[in-house]
Amino acid sequence: LLTGGPVALAFLGGAPAEVTGLFAALALFRAPYTLALGAVPPATGALTRLVVAEERETIRRLVGGLVGLTLLAVGVAAAVGALVGPALLRLVFGASVDVAPWVCVLIAVGCTVSLGALALSLVAMAHDRAHVILRSWLAAAGAAGVVLVAGPGSPLGTVSIAFLIAQVVGFTALLATEVGQLRR
Helix, strand or coil, X not given: CCCCHHHHHHHCCCXXXXXXXXXXXXXXXXXXXXXXXXXHHHHHHHHHHHHHCCCHHHHHHHHHHXXXXXXXXXXXXXXXXXXXXXXXXXXXXXXXXCCCHHHXXXXXXXXXXXXXXXXXXXXXXXXXXXXXXXXXXXXXXXXXXXXXXXXXXXHHHHHXXXXXXXXXXXXXXXXXXXXXXXXX
16 A cells, blocks of 8 residues: 555556655655664564553553654645655656645545554554554455446546555554554
8 A cells, every 4th residue: 555556556547657756755755664663673573562561551641742743744744745745756756756645635634643553553553463464454455446347537546545544544553553542
């Protein structure tokens, strides 16, 4: 769901320049997620130690902080995408990459939500609930599929919206499960 946008766009008939622009936007705005992957092993270990020690209140605070930080980061990502996203893409990938600000906003926000979902996935893994992660991302894929089939606009618009919806659904499903588990 993080990398399939350009393929979906090509399949839906997006112009080659749009496919390239979407690929570049995903590469740029997904960079923090890619960097965060290096923190997965130590973070999973630390979270697992909290679970084993039955530090439920600490985990609740961490999840609450994660949600707050994700919401704050979404606002920053939207502003960056809207205000400087297209210029950043041209700076990094060259003048031929032309992506509209609204696409940058959707992709930047989706990639930011994916960071929050990654963190929630680590909490689920620490609790030995890998099935929750799978179920959440299957729901996200289903939601994205519905958007792709419904085609609410141009191919680029449809794929960009599907990407954002997939990330939000994945994050929300992970969060709902985690909150439900923490209440028990």
